[in-house]
Amino acid sequence: MNRKMGIHAGKVAGIVLALACAALTGCSSLGVKPWEREVLARDDMQLDANPLDTSLDDHIYFSKEGTSGGRGFGGGGCGCN
Amino acid sequence: MFRSGNRSSRTSNSAMPSLFRPALAGIFMAFLACSAAMAAQPELDLAQYHGRVLVVDFWASWCKPCRQSMPWLNELRARYGEQGLVIIGVNVDAERADAERFLRDVPVDFEIIYDGQGTLAQKFGLQAMPSTFVYDRDGKLAHTLYGFREARRAEHESQLQALLARKT
Amino acid sequence: MAGDKRIGGALAAAACGLLGTAGPKVSIAAEPEGKWDVDTAFLFYGESDDRVKDASLTGLAIRDYGDDRKLSLGLTIDTLTGASPSGAIAASRPQTFTSPSGRSTYSTAAGELPLDSSFHDTRVAANAGWSQPFARWYTFNAGLDISTEFDYQHIGVDAGVTRDFNERNTTLSLAVALGKDKVKPVGNVPIPFAQMSDVVFEDDEVDAGNRGADSEDKDVLDVLFGVTQVLGRHTLLRVNYSYSDSSGYLTDPYKILSVVDPVTGEPIERTPPPDVEGPTGIYLFEHRPDSRVRQGLYTELRHDFSGKVLQVGYRYSTDDWEVDSHTLEGRLRFPLGENSYLEPHLRYYTQSAASFYRYSLAEGAPLPEFASADGRLADLDAYTLGIKYGRQTTGGNEWSTRLEFYHQVGKAPAEVLIGNQVGNTLMPDFDAVILQFNYHFKL
Numbered sequence: 132m133n134r135k136m137g138i139h140a141g142k143v144a145g146i147v148l149a150l151a152c153a154a155l156t157g158c159s160s161l162g163v164k165p166w167e168r169e170v171l172a173r174d175d176m177q178l179d180a181n182p183l184d185t186s187l188d189d190h191i192y193f194s195k196e197g198t199s200g201g202r203g204f205g206g207g208g209c210g211c212n
Numbered sequence: 213m214f215r216s217g218n219r220s221s222r223t224s225n226s227a228m229p230s231l232f233r234p235a236l237a238g239i240f241m242a243f244l245a246c247s248a249a250m251a252a253q254p255e256l257d258l259a260q261y262h263g264r265v266l267v268v269d270f271w272a273s274w275c276k277p278c279r280q281s282m283p284w285l286n287e288l289r290a291r292y293g294e295q296g297l298v299i300i301g302v303n304v305d306a307e308r309a310d311a312e313r314f315l316r317d318v319p320v321d322f323e324i325i326y327d328g329q330g331t332l333a334q335k336f337g338l339q340a341m342p343s344t345f346v347y348d349r350d351g352k353l354a355h356t357l358y359g360f361r362e363a364r365r366a367e368h369e370s371q372l373q374a375l376l377a378r379k380t
Numbered sequence: 381m382a383g384d385k386r387i388g389g390a391l392a393a394a395a396c397g398l399l400g401t402a403g404p405k406v407s408i409a410a411e412p413e414g415k416w417d418v419d420t421a422f423l424f425y426g427e428s429d430d431r432v433k434d435a436s437l438t439g440l441a442i443r444d445y446g447d448d449r450k451l452s453l454g455l456t457i458d459t460l461t462g463a464s465p466s467g468a469i470a471a472s473r474p475q476t477f478t479s480p481s482g483r484s485t486y487s488t489a490a491g492e493l494p495l496d497s498s499f500h501d502t503r504v505a506a507n508a509g510w511s512q513p514f515a516r517w518y519t520f521n522a523g524l525d526i527s528t529e530f531d532y533q534h535i536g537v538d539a540g541v542t543r544d545f546n547e548r549n550t551t552l553s554l555a556v557a558l559g560k561d562k563v564k565p566v567g568n569v570p571i572p573f574a575q576m577s578d579v580v581f582e583d584d585e586v587d588a589g590n591r592g593a594d595s596e597d598k599d600v601l602d603v604l605f606g607v608t609q610v611l612g613r614h615t616l617l618r619v620n621y622s623y624s625d626s627s628g629y630l631t632d633p634y635k636i637l638s639v640v641d642p643v644t645g646e647p648i649e650r651t652p653p654p655d656v657e658g659p660t661g662i663y664l665f666e667h668r669p670d671s672r673v674r675q676g677l678y679t680e681l682r683h684d685f686s687g688k689v690l691q692v693g694y695r696y697s698t699d700d701w702e703v704d705s706h707t708l709e710g711r712l713r714f715p716l717g718e719n720s721y722l723e724p725h726l727r728y729y730t731q732s733a734a735s736f737y738r739y740s741l742a743e744g745a746p747l748p749e750f751a752s753a754d755g756r757l758a759d760l761d762a763y764t765l766g767i768k769y770g771r772q773t774t775g776g777n778e779w780s781t782r783l784e785f786y787h788q789v790g791k792a793p794a795e796v797l798i799g800n801q802v803g804n805t806l807m808p809d810f811d812a813v814i815l816q817f818n819y820h821f822k823l
Contacts, residue, residue: 162610164302165341166333167721170614172274175713176682177690178608178618183410183421183440183818184768184782191425191814195788197731197756198676198697198705205256210548210610211341212359212448212513280446339547358516361447 165210172209233259254327256300258351264296265375266347270333272304272316275341281360282318288372289321295376296349302327304341348375416763416823417442419699421766421816423458424651428811431460447520456505456527463482463495465808467635468663469740471647476660480566480634482580485657493806496634503529517544534561540604549610559600565633568594572667573747576636577656584673590665596629614684622676630672636663637753642742644664645760645799664741674699703757705731709764720771725784727764733757739792739805755808760790766814777821784814 163171174180193199224332258266269285282301289299299322306310306328316325327333336345344357354375357368418441425434436458443451468477468488476487488494509523522539537611540555556743563569574590606620638647652658680693695707709727716722734757736750766784773779790807797805 160706162546163332163613164234165338165343165547166272166330167613168341168610169272169274169310169615170684171610173684176616176684178616178680178682183419183438184816185424185437185538187421187438187816191223191258195786195812196564196705196729196760196762197703197734198674198695198707199502209275209341211275212360363447 168208168210172211177208228279233257254302254325256302256325256332258347261298261347262351263349264298265292265349265372266301266351267297267372268302268345268347269299269337270302270304270327270336270338270341270343272341273310274305277360278342279314279318280362281342281344282320284360284365286321288369292372292376297372297376299323300325302332304328304330306335344374346372349378386512390504399508401593415443417444417820418823419818419820421818423814423816426813427462430463431810432460432464434458434460438795441470447513450510452507452509452511452523454505454507457502463497465492465755466496467640467666467755468494468661469640469647470806471638471661473649474660475647476658477636477663478576478579478657478659482567482577485579485659491806494772494810500815501529503527518542531564531566532561533564534559536560536600536604549735551606551608553604553606553608555602555604557600557602557604559602561598562595563598563629563633564595567591569596569629569633570665571662572631573664573751576659576663576665578652578656598626598628598630600627602623613698616682618678618680618682620676620678622674622678622704624672624676626672626674627670630670631666632752632754633665635666635752635754637666637738637751638663638740639743640798640801642744643799644742645797645801645804647740648743662743666754667750668736669701669750672699672701701757702735703731703733705729720769722769723770723782724764725764725768725782727762727766728762729762729764731760733759733793733796737793737796739796740798742798753796755790758790758792758807760788762786762788775821777819779820780818782814782818786814788812 151169170176179185216228250334256268267285267288269281271282285299288297298329301320301324303324304310305314306326308326308328311324325332336343340358342357342360344355344360345353345357346357350355355368355371357364418439420437420439422495423434423436425432425436427433437457438454438456440452440454442453444449466477468475470488470491470493473490474487476485477494477496478485479496486497492763505525505527507523507525509521511519511521513519515607519542519706520540521542523537525534525536525538527534530694536557536559538557539553540553542551542553544551568591571590571592576591600625603623604620605622606618608616608618611617640647650659650661652660674697678693678695680691683690689712691713693707693709696705698704699705707727707729709725711723711725713721713723734752734803736748736752737757738753739750739758740752740753741747741751764786766782768779768780768782770778788811789809792801792805792807794802
């Protein structure tokens with residue numbers, strides 16, 4: 132069981148790392164200029180626009196289902212400074 | 213020709229013997245030609261500020277650090293305007309109304325150029341918002357400030373003082 | 381009793397509550413420096429059929445100290461009442477069970493799903509977080525969280541770092557959280573698969589045969605690695621990989637399994653001794669593995685089209701208990717005029733049963749190594765439909781309200797059913813209503 136998890140872990144982690152590298156290299160052309168972020172800077176475009184709603188939901192779903200978490204973190208926004 | 217609020221390209225009266233002015237004029241003419249179909253293009257003739265220290269600050273209403281840097285720029289203008297400090301704010305809001313609403317909340321004493329299409333931003337090669345370009349009295353780019361941090365105010369201010377102290 | 385929801389709730393705080401939210405981004409329209417940005421919410425959660433009801437009050441206050449250095453402080457108080465399924469199955473006759481304290485009994489009518497009534501209990505949770513930039517491209521964040529209720533305590537710390545690339549079009553993040561929980565169940569920690577005993581009198585000790593230590597610990601390690609990428613002026617993509625390793629006491633001390641006749645699938649009848657109250661069946665306390673390793677992949681897209689914002693997210697989770705799940709969720713925010721918005725919400729969740737999930741246990745058959753009849757470990761599907769309305773006041777504050785309907789349907793995998801149970805199961809399905817009021821203001 133642990134070995135299967137290990138292989139699985141490798142696969143999943145590999146996918147994400149590949150995505151990260153793609154984002155850094157291949158996607159270095161993807162994105163917008165610093166002065167083109169007026170939409171991304173809006174409150175409703177933030178990844179954690181409603182932290183209370185998110186944490187209340189996570190609490191409910193964790194209590195009633197078998198899986199939890201996985202969200203969280205920064206990026207996007209006005210890209211200032 | 214241009215909408216009010218944009219500066220027209222009057223050449224300065226200074227008898228600067230250089231290729232700087234015509235070269236700059238040429239670049240801007242090319243830009244204007246490319247965007248003929250669009251709204252009036254903002255432009256910035258740096259040559260006319262020779263002899264003074266020029267601060268060009270790119271800002272937008274949606275940029276939170278800009279909300280903090282504007283009052284600071286006002287202070288600098290008040291303190292050093294007499295010594296020859298000129299500040300120009302270039303606004304890159306896609307919607308001019310947003311910039312005007314911002315200016316009602318945070319009024320400024322210096323000139324604003326509207327660059328809604330981002331042509332000046334593109335030309336200056338902005339890498340962050342806000343971006344501040346500081347030119348010395350000879351028209352050379354002396355400092356580039358990426359972003360705005362309260363913690364660096366004192367340092368930037370002393371850099372400006374040094375530039376103002378050097379007469380051409 | 382507070383039981384399952386509490387333990388689940390505390391686990392939620394540990395595992396997911398803080399990771400990635402220790403340094404929340406504050407809105408552009410938000411506070412000038414030196415002011416507190418406060419978000420408060422009152423939430424009511426109610427399940428169908430006299431089951432769990434929960435009311436909670438939450439507050440989150442964020443203060444900006446300039447140059448993106450932020451302190452966040454959060455507090456939640458919630459009270460829980462009602463009953464939840466114990467794991468025992470319905471029988472064609474009434475059933476009686478001994479309560480967790482061992483001092484009293486409760487009964488269930490024929491044909492009904494046994495529910496053990498929760499204690500009326502209050503939980504308090506608090507958290508604090510700090511985030512700040514360093515060097516030009518990095519931000520660092522750290523947090524602490526604790527929660528306490530009468531039979532469960534949790535403490536956790538977390539720390540993370542983010543790094544921007546490509547003119548802040550790409551952000552990589554990494555966070556680690558460590559949690560330590562302590563369970564102190566009423567009546568002490570039951571011995572795995574011990575049989576539910578008769579009631580003991582006030583002054584007698586609890587039957588030592590089915591109880592062990594008075595508390596057990598659990599440790600959790602969570603790691604979150606994420607990539608956020610700006611795809612265009614109107615679009616943002618986020619992908620997160622999460623790894624979670626729990627070890628220690630992972631069993632629910634209040635959950636039981638019914639022992640049934642191997643042919644009919646009916647719970648075995650038992651008569652308590654004369655002059656003694658006790659269970660009218662054979663019920664065994666559940667037993668789960670002492671380790672659970674879980675991994676997840678979450679991806680979210682946020683897209684603006686002329687002021688409307690669409691948010692779509694998908695999460696895949698897999699673990700060594702064989703609980704695999706898929707979650708698909710979408711929200712669409714419509715501005716209404718200048719100051720308000722409407723946001724419908726849809727969520728679909730599906731999971732596969734844990735390898736040790738059992739509907740019941742057959743009398744005479746050898747006991748499996750692990751078994752649980754907790755409905756949350758069965759095959760299940762859940763649907764959420766909700767709507768949220770928000771409005772900005774003239775002072776720049778915002779209030780909002782949301783109403784959601786949740787429907788959960790469980791299924792016992794065919795291979796765990798015994799005798800006539802096939803086609804004749806009663807799962808702890810339920811519907812729930814969520815009603816929330818938020819007020820967001822500056823102090």
